[in-house]
Amino acid sequence: MRTLVCMKTILDPDVPARDFAVDAARREAVRGGAALVPNVFCENTLEAALRLRETAGGTVTVVSDGVAECEETLRKALAMTADEAVHVLRDGAGVPDAAEVAGVLAAAVRHLGGFDLILLGRESGDWGLGQTGGWLAEELGVPFIAFADRIEPSAGGVRVRRHTDNGHEVLEAPLPLVVTITNSDATLPRIPKARDVMRSYKAPVTTLSAAELARAAGAGSPSEPLWHVVELAVRTREVSCELVGGDSLEEKVDAFAQRLVAALEGA
Amino acid sequence: MSNDVLICLIAPRQWDRASAGLAGAGQRLAAELGGAVHALVVAPASPGIAEELARLADSVAVVEAVQPLDPEPLLATAAGFARDLAARAVLLGNDAASQELTPRLAARLGGSPMSDGAAVTFADGRIQVTRAVYGGKAVATYALGRTPAVIWLRARAQAPGVPATSPGGVRTIPTIEPKAAFPRVVERFEEPAEGIPLEEARVVVAGGRGIGGAEGFRELAALAGVMEAALGCSRPACDEGWTPVSWQVGQTGKRVAPDLYLAVAISGASQHILGMADSRVVAAINTDPQAAIFAHASFGIVEDYRKVVPALVARLAERRR
Numbered sequence: 346m347r348t349l350v351c352m353k354t355i356l357d358p359d360v361p362a363r364d365f366a367v368d369a370a371r372r373e374a375v376r377g378g379a380a381l382v383p384n385v386f387c388e389n390t391l392e393a394a395l396r397l398r399e400t401a402g403g404t405v406t407v408v409s410d411g412v413a414e415c416e417e418t419l420r421k422a423l424a425m426t427a428d429e430a431v432h433v434l435r436d437g438a439g440v441p442d443a444a445e446v447a448g449v450l451a452a453a454v455r456h457l458g459g460f461d462l463i464l465l466g467r468e469s470g471d472w473g474l475g476q477t478g479g480w481l482a483e484e485l486g487v488p489f490i491a492f493a494d495r496i497e498p499s500a501g502g503v504r505v506r507r508h509t510d511n512g513h514e515v516l517e518a519p520l521p522l523v524v525t526i527t528n529s530d531a532t533l534p535r536i537p538k539a540r541d542v543m544r545s546y547k548a549p550v551t552t553l554s555a556a557e558l559a560r561a562a563g564a565g566s567p568s569e570p571l572w573h574v575v576e577l578a579v580r581t582r583e584v585s586c587e588l589v590g591g592d593s594l595e596e597k598v599d600a601f602a603q604r605l606v607a608a609l610e611g612a
Numbered sequence: 613m614s615n616d617v618l619i620c621l622i623a624p625r626q627w628d629r630a631s632a633g634l635a636g637a638g639q640r641l642a643a644e645l646g647g648a649v650h651a652l653v654v655a656p657a658s659p660g661i662a663e664e665l666a667r668l669a670d671s672v673a674v675v676e677a678v679q680p681l682d683p684e685p686l687l688a689t690a691a692g693f694a695r696d697l698a699a700r701a702v703l704l705g706n707d708a709a710s711q712e713l714t715p716r717l718a719a720r721l722g723g724s725p726m727s728d729g730a731a732v733t734f735a736d737g738r739i740q741v742t743r744a745v746y747g748g749k750a751v752a753t754y755a756l757g758r759t760p761a762v763i764w765l766r767a768r769a770q771a772p773g774v775p776a777t778s779p780g781g782v783r784t785i786p787t788i789e790p791k792a793a794f795p796r797v798v799e800r801f802e803e804p805a806e807g808i809p810l811e812e813a814r815v816v817v818a819g820g821r822g823i824g825g826a827e828g829f830r831e832l833a834a835l836a837g838v839m840e841a842a843l844g845c846s847r848p849a850c851d852e853g854w855t856p857v858s859w860q861v862g863q864t865g866k867r868v869a870p871d872l873y874l875a876v877a878i879s880g881a882s883q884h885i886l887g888m889a890d891s892r893v894v895a896a897i898n899t900d901p902q903a904a905i906f907a908h909a910s911f912g913i914v915e916d917y918r919k920v921v922p923a924l925v926a927r928l929a930e931r932r933r
Contacts, residue, residue: 358746358747358881358882359881359882360749361904362749362882362885362904362907363907365750367750372752374746374750386864443715444719467864468727468863468864470747470863470883471745471746472745472752473727473728473745473746473747473863474726474727474728475715475727475728476714476715476718476725476726477715478715479712479713479714479715479716479719479725480715480716480718480719480725482716483715483716483719483720484719488683488684489683489712489716490683490712490795491708491711491712492708492711492712494857504798505795508858509708509709509800509802510707510708511802511805511858512800512801512802512803512858513800513801513857514797514799514800514801515797515798515799515800516682516795516796516797517795517796517798518795518796519793519794519795522795527857528847528850528851528864529850529851529853529857530850530851530852530853533851568758569757569758570757571718571724571725571756571758572724572726572754572755572757573754573755574752574753574754575740575753575755576752577745577751577752577753578750578751579749579750580744580748580749580750584894584907584908584909584910585910586896586906586907586908586909586911587910587911587912588901588906588911588912588913588914589911589912589913594915594919594923595923597913597915597920598915598919598920598923598924598927601912601913601920602923602924602928604911605839605872605874605895605924605928606931608871608893608895609815609839609872611871611893
């Protein structure tokens with residue numbers, strides 16, 4: 346089984362709201378002192394791929410389409426024991442849309458000799474659009490399954506468990522296949538072992554150029570972007586929280602219960 | 613390309629707020645564009661759904677399927693229908709099947725996909741969508757470049773449609789099956805519907821990482837019982853396997869807007885806040901006075917939930933008697 350895991354690097358989503366700002370003119374978030382981190386759904390995705398490798402064998406390659414700092418995400422993936430890392434290097438300007446990223450990823454898939462399974466996170470923790478996986482499946486002309494959390498080998502390809510609105514489904518799927526992965530107890534990312542972290546520093550990372558891949562893919566005729574952001578504003582919410590007081594636990598609980606009852610009666 | 617709007621309902625179980633909201637959004641966008649609104653309903657649970665749709669849409673096409681369709685025939689059928697209709701926009705709901713379908717349908721139709729729309733309008737010659745971004749810390753408006761616009765919406769939050777004077781016609785269309793092998797659903801599991809559905813509830817009690825295990829959620833269930841509330845959780849509780857994935861409230865879980873939301877041992881990561889920020893009153897129980905959840909709550913208590921919850925259950929049970 347040759348598996349490709351596509352990973353994105355994003356602005357740390359746990360930056361508190363009070364430290365979050367946007368550049369309204371450029372319509373982008375201001376980075377400030379925030380770190381760039383792997384998108385958590387991409388880590389769930391890698392975990393799903395590594396668990397599949399345990400039962401099906403084969404290799405797990407990770408690819409990231411992004412700026413130079415994405416290499417950190419790839420190193421972390423190697424520390425989680427991905428076999429191979431590929432950085433599709435993009436020069437900083439602008440935020441590419443899902444069609445552009447999927448086009449580059451599809452070109453990378455072909456350049457690297459094809460894969461049985463191509464996995465992506467269900468969405469990212471920054472813009473959160475969740476469109477790249479489905480678009481990539483169409484770009485490659487292969488079937489697509491969203492919101493999966495477990496993949497196992499089967500006679501005809503793979504068995505995929507995916508979450509639905511009120512439960513789950515299991516699908517029998519032929520390969521090749523594009524799947525997006527969601528969070529659950531089956532995809533909780535492993536903590537890398539110290540030894541694997543050490544090894545990841547020295548492991549090679551293959552670098553490809555996003556612009557060259559896009560050209561190779563024949564994206565010569567520029568098409569209309571899927572979307573552009575015309576307005577971006579911080580959501581302001583002013584709530585002042587009253588923390589109930591009291592000399593004993595009982596007094597505090599009483600005060601809290603009274604507030605709850607008032608809210609319930611107002612409900 | 614027409615100025616018509618197509619609304620797509622996939623495997624609806626009943627005529628509910630989401631169906632009515634989607635129809636309403638379709639009617640309003642069609643009015644802005646000066647076109648008609650058409651509906652495609654795939655595998656409805658009952659004929660009554662198509663009848664309700666016919667009161668709100670100019671035409672209704674029904675794909676009769678015993679089971680909800682597998683993803684590939686669903687895509688082929690919806691794309692075939694939308695292509696023939698040459699709609700300017702295709703609107704879908706926020707169910708998992710619609711979310712899965714959106715990018716592929718847009719790609720097949722040569723259009724622009726968009727997700728998680730809170731509002732859709734037509735402005736400056738473009739279909740525009742407003743949605744939360746950065747875990748709800750910001751709001752963005754996107755102008756869509758290609759036609760048709762294929763958008764899944766927060767359907768429940770849309771104002772319901774207004775019945776037309778003359779009902780539209782209802783017809784049945786066939787399923788299109790791809791020739792190549794495709795993934796097939798071989799097992800389907802639905803959690804038993806217990807108590808009040810999370811998205812419908814007027815009161816929600818939700819637990820987070822600080823609950824510490826499945827046992828703690830049984831205590832929360834007792835509290836939810838006396839408060840006549842639905843139970844929810846934040847992402848860590850679901851990732852630890854303490855709760856079903858369907859309980860998750862947040863960016864990637866359910867969006868709720870109850871009259872009262874009680875967050876228990878939830879730190880308040882933005883992923884979670886996005887799912888409950890529209891609640892009328894938020895209350896929180898947390899041991900950490902610096903927890904981000906308190907910045908979103910009207911009142912709170914800084915205590916261990918293990919001490920507070922049993923006392924609350926006793927107090928609130930007294931009130932009910």
